[in-house]
Amino acid sequence: MTTSPYGPHHLPADKAPGGPYAVDVTPERAGWGHSALRVLELPPGGSHTFDTGESEWIVLPLGGACTVAAADDFGHDTFALHGRPDVFSAVTDFAYVPRDARTTVTSTGGGRFALTGARCERRLPARYGPASSVPVELRGSGTCSRQVNNFGAAGVFECDRLIAVEVLTPGGNWSSFPPHKHDEHRPGEESVLEEIYYFEFAAHDGTPGLGYQRVSPSGRGRGTDVLAEVRDGDVVLIPDGWHGPSMAVPGHHMYYLNVMAGPGAERAWLICDHPDHAWIRGTWPEQPVDPRLPLYSAPERSR
Structure with missing residues (x-):
């Protein structure tokens, strides 16, 4: 078992930066073929330009507003993202930018933005995704209750390979449970997806939060x-294996951003529950x- 610190699949915040990014997980760094995540921090009036290369990207405000x-x-497309104060307060709008494009993110007030x-x-x-179009799902019940913001889920927003969602877990609850996997190709039952978990926690009276993540061999x-x-x-990088639970300690809500992609021709999130724990869904x-829950809902669509 790999325990923190720090094994190759757990990147603490101070171990994840690269270049201009507070977090920079490339396929090369992860040792796989498709999934990537960057977190860009901009000061007021800041701007950053990058080439999308052979990847598609969704620009998702974690805190703050920006122009993409x-x-x-x-051609040329520009999208004004209203953003949000932080991940625990609101659903956000977002922008999709295609491969082989030069992209600039600019923020008048500054902020943090996931790529x-x-x-x-x-x-x-290139397209704009309004916050009002994001399905907010309540998954599980009891201490397995969590909220899923399906902004980039398969069947919700069109991408070529990218799948991305946000999960909010109230303090004391377990997410990603029952443990599940998606590391083998079984048509109609399971898809191969590399997955990235990126975490944030709600503080309490200035005390930072924390949680625990388990991944076990499949x-x-x-x-x-x-x-x-x-x-x-x-x-946390998950190339394979049973992942879950993701545990939020009492008193601190937990947020994680999931980024997934894989080699399959079908863009689908097909999972297999761990046989020892699958019964929990029946309860x-x-x-x-x-x-x-919900901690918040998507705004109503304007008429």
Whole structure:
């Protein structure tokens, strides 16, 4: 078992930076083929330009507002993102930028912005995703209750390979439970997806939060085995294995951003529950959803 600190699959916040990014997880750094995550911190009036290369990206405000401009041989698009104060207060709007484009993120007031990416083949058009279009799902019940903001889920927003969602877990609850995996190709049942978890926690009276992440070997791939204490800005890489639970300590809500992509022709999140724990899903109808959820809902669509 790999325990923190720090094993190759747990990147604490101070171990994850690269270049201009507070977090920089490339396929090369992760040792896989597709999924990527960057976290960009901009001061008031700050701006950053990057080439999307062979990857598609979603620019997602974690805190603050920004303008996203994407230019390529097909034209130029600019999107004003209203953003949000922080991940625990609101659903955010976002922007999709295609591969082979030069992209600039500018923030008048400053902020933190996640760039969720995946290597891809198709070039799709740049697009704006309004907060009102994000499905907010309440998953599980009892102490397994959590909120999922499905902004970049398969079947919700079109990408070539990228799948990305946000999960909010009230303090004391367990997410990613029952443990599940997606590390083998079984048509209609399971898809191969590399996954990144990026964490933030709600503080209490100035005290930072924390949580725990478990990944156990599934008998396939690298035999990934992690038990990590995770804090603000930490990243856990999951190339294979049963992942879960993700545990929020009492008193501190937990947020994680999931970024997934894989080699399959079908962009789909198909998972297999751990056989020892799959039964827990059958208990959910007997229990109420945690009354603290939803922490917030998506705004209504303008008419």
